[in-house]
Amino acid sequence: MQLSKKTEKVSKGQTKNRENKWKSKAIARRVKNEALKKRLKEVTQSRDNWKAKWKSRHTEKKTIPILSGEKASRHRYSLDLNVLVIALNKYGGMSLRSCRHCLCCIFVCLGLGGNPPSHSTLRIWLCKCGIYRVQKEKRKTCRYVAFVDESISFGSEKILLILGVPSAEISWNRSLTHEDMEVLYVGVSQEWKAEDIETELSKIAQYHSLEYVVSDQGNNLRKAYKLLDYKHIEDCTHILANALKRIYDKDELFEGFRKLIGQLRQAWNLSKTKSEYMPPMMRGKMRFANIFPCVNWAKKMLQDWDNLDEEVQSKLVFLLEQKDFIETLIQIEQIFKMVCTRLKNKGFSLTQKQKIIEELEQIDAKTNTAIFIQNCKDYLENLTEKSKQLEMEQLLCSSDIIESYFGKFKNKMNLNSKNGLTEFVFTIATFGKPFSKQEVKKALESSRAKDLGLDKRKPMVITKIQRKNKP
Numbered sequence: 001m002q003l004s005k006k007t008e009k010v011s012k013g014q015t016k017n018r019e020n021k022w023k024s025k026a027i028a029r030r031v032k033n034e035a036l037k038k039r040l041k042e043v044t045q046s047r048d049n050w051k052a053k054w055k056s057r058h059t060e061k062k063t064i065p066i067l068s069g070e071k072a073s074r075h076r077y078s079l080d081l082n083v084l085v086i087a088l089n090k091y092g093g094m095s096l097r098s099c100r101h102c103l104c105c106i107f108v109c110l111g112l113g114g115n116p117p118s119h120s121t122l123r124i125w126l127c128k129c130g131i132y133r134v135q136k137e138k139r140k141t142c143r144y145v146a147f148v149d150e151s152i153s154f155g156s157e158k159i160l161l162i163l164g165v166p167s168a169e170i171s172w173n174r175s176l177t178h179e180d181m182e183v184l185y186v187g188v189s190q191e192w193k194a195e196d197i198e199t200e201l202s203k204i205a206q207y208h209s210l211e212y213v214v215s216d217q218g219n220n221l222r223k224a225y226k227l228l229d230y231k232h233i234e235d236c237t238h239i240l241a242n243a244l245k246r247i248y249d250k251d252e253l254f255e256g257f258r259k260l261i262g263q264l265r266q267a268w269n270l271s272k273t274k275s276e277y278m279p280p281m282m283r284g285k286m287r288f289a290n291i292f293p294c295v296n297w298a299k300k301m302l303q304d305w306d307n308l309d310e311e312v313q314s315k316l317v318f319l320l321e322q323k324d325f326i327e328t329l330i331q332i333e334q335i336f337k338m339v340c341t342r343l344k345n346k347g348f349s350l351t352q353k354q355k356i357i358e359e360l361e362q363i364d365a366k367t368n369t370a371i372f373i374q375n376c377k378d379y380l381e382n383l384t385e386k387s388k389q390l391e392m393e394q395l396l397c398s399s400d401i402i403e404s405y406f407g408k409f410k411n412k413m414n415l416n417s418k419n420g421l422t423e424f425v426f427t428i429a430t431f432g433k434p435f436s437k438q439e440v441k442k443a444l445e446s447s448r449a450k451d452l453g454l455d456k457r458k459p460m461v462i463t464k465i466q467r468k469n470k471p
Contacts, residue, residue, distance in 0.1 A: 072444040130426030132443035183429040194223035243375035
């Protein structure tokens, strides 16, 4: 502040003499920079510490057996992970993407490092393992019981599947499971003639002695067995379903019952109040083997008749009018299930035959029931005769296991695929016995993806592998 020389008072019109601002600003900036440098040093040190911790943990994760264990040559992931994926796909019935999502959850929960394999990689693993089992070197072994069938059409093609179970390993206390079976052959063609089936069975017979064959009564199958002089054991479910077909195929009451059920389904399909009373769908093909859900529905409606609404009763009045017909079907259902349960779980033997006949004779049979009982007895006599011819005390007489294979594959198959059947058909061979690590290693190392048409960048189409040559 400036003062006058004489009075030493503040001069008028003069501004205050402020201290230099640059000095205070410089001091403030220096303090701030020192604080920032200190904070930067702390952040850098903290980052280095966390980075070191992450690296140490990442190094520990690599020692986990599922990721760093034994590996197949030319493969990134361990055999433990390969076996885990095959088990997930087999036992859980999971899709390829579901298997990958499951692996992602496992990696997160267990704190594992690395990326799980993609669904395309999983598919290649499964196809390689299936192809290995079907095409592996066969050696002459014990005697087998074969199961043969062709699938429904996938696009324009059908699958021929031949399963086998060693006679010495059959358990007669339960029905067969997937783990009991071996896939002896799987192939694809637009049609399977008897001569084609004969050719494949003849190739199998070079390594495995087939005692007898269990299947349905397809004309091409029976002709192939006749050409090879194989004993054919007819599947009990198909035999009894055909017996029902002979009884009710042209029966007016049955046709009327079937049409009324179809009309109810159309009328109540979208109803909010009546859908709970809607009858189950009756299949067109093999409907006589699947008629019993409708029979059980009719039985339930009659038992709960007094609790039904008047409007529902008016629509179901035909059940009262056909009560005797429905009671006959209920009786036949009990016989059907009793015979099939005994034959599927215990197989056929003279002891089982005697027990079944004793139960059949205790039934107060009506006309159609008596006819069906006689058909059951005729089938048992046929099995008795073949048992004598084969000189075997017990026989397998159910092909449900091969139907189960087809059903499981159908659930995994994209029926709308433009490529049709692909190498994925060989994953049928992975449904059976569990894979060991050494078997997986041999399967992955024995072939390359591009040699088998399994390149992830190209459509998977069967070319030379197990596809019957077209004429």
